[in-house]
Amino acid sequence: MSIRVEAAGPGARRRWDDWVARAAAAMPLHYLGPLRVLERATGATLYPLVGYRGEEPVGLFPAFVTRRGPLAHVTSPPEGHGVAALGPVLLPGGTTKQRTREHRHREFVGGCLDWLDDHVSPDAVTVRTTTGYDDVRPFVWAGFEATLDYTYLLDIDRDDEALLGGMSRSLRRTLRDADEFDCEIHEGGRPAARRIVRHAVERYADLGEPYYGASPSLVADLYRAAPAGSVRAYACTVDGRVEGGLVTFEHDETVTWWQGGAKPAVSIPVNDLVTWHVVRDARDRGYTRYDLFGAGSPRTADYKSQFGPRIDRVFNLRRTSGPYRAAEELYGRVPTRALGVVGW
Structure with missing residues (x-):
């Protein structure tokens, strides 16, 4: 039986979130509420495709379509809004045969691309996968260029001593002395998520560095739209003032570092302490993995590798x-002030 692909209608949209909950490679932004928030924030058109x-x-x-002049671009996730991964996810099936699973996967991806060709005629398709979606051969076979990137996964279903034993000596010493630092770490709600991201924006500005994360308002809107408890905000305060923190995702067995983690302005090792708090809190609530979400640059790798994770x-x-x-080549040559003339 072949796979057919459709854009989710009213009935399928009512069942969409139940399907996302079954997909191990999904993340909270795959749910329909956050997808609609991203659609409004980006000005793109959302097509939630389902393979049957x-x-x-x-x-x-979930595919987002933007148009610049005569050109159509399909993205998943939308670009430029601090959402680093989305893309397709597979639902568990009744078969254990590798050949059958691969055949269905290839048919599903091919069906999605055919649907987009028929209904959108895209000039470009850009996808960034989640960590659980690791077989991209159907895209490569369909003519896509696949560029490898990396993240770190930390197995957290261990006691404190086992976790500390895998960390660097200096980090281990810091975390053993965590109670000596004059700060408070607590989980907040939507206002805390907004404040944590605002702090990150301010710190990047103070350091003269560009900020590529999500905006405070977008994070707050996604927090509200996602299922309860799937987005969490952990703030670190010193004398009542937020000096850092993390906003995380939770799905299936994994908690993911999403926003925050800017270099603190105080001498307290805020990011070390908040990460340790998040890891232990997630473990105590039954999660087994912590995705440090990014290992693609030397500076990022130097910091995150000290927690003792494995590469993914x-x-x-x-x-x-x-x-x-051709338009991209022109875009690279045209002065910024003239880009509006060509619709970019």
Whole structure:
């Protein structure tokens, strides 16, 4: 039985969140509420694609379409808004046969791309996968360029001593003395998420560095739209003032570092202490993995590797048309003040 792909109608949209909850590789932003928030924030058009085998869903692919002049660009996630991963996810099926699973996967991806070709005619398709979606061959076979990127995963279903034993000596010493630092770490709600991200924006500005994360208002809106408890905010305060923190995602067995973690302005090792708090809190609530979400630069790797994680991979997938590549080349040559003339 072949796979058919459709854009989710009213009935499928009512069931969408139940399907996301079954997909191990999904993240909270795959739920329909956050997808709608991203649609409004980006000005893109959302197409929540569903692949069916008969009447049984086998995969989900939230695709966002933006148009610049005559060119259409499909992205998942939308670019430039601090959402680093989204893309397709597969739902568990009844078969254990590798060949059958791979065949369904390839049909699902091919069906999604055919649907986009028929209904959007995209000049470019850009996808960044989640850590659980690690077989991108169907995209490569469909003509996509796959670029490898990395993240760190920390297995957290261990006691404190086992976790500390895998960390660097200096970090271990810091965390053993955590009670000596004059700060308070607590989980807050939506206002805390907004304040943590605002602090990160301010710190990047103070340091003269560009900020590429999500805006405070977008984080607050996504926090409100996501299922309760799937986005959490952990703030570190010193004398009542927020001096750092993390906003995290939770899905299946994994907690993920999402926003925050800027270099603190105080001498307290805020990021070390908040990360340790998040790891232990997640473990105590039954989660087994912590995704430090990013290991692609030397500076990031130097810091995050001290927690003793293992390396994992994610993929950037891209396919472009000739006109789109020509427009990109023109975009690179045209002065910024003239870009509005060509619709960019």
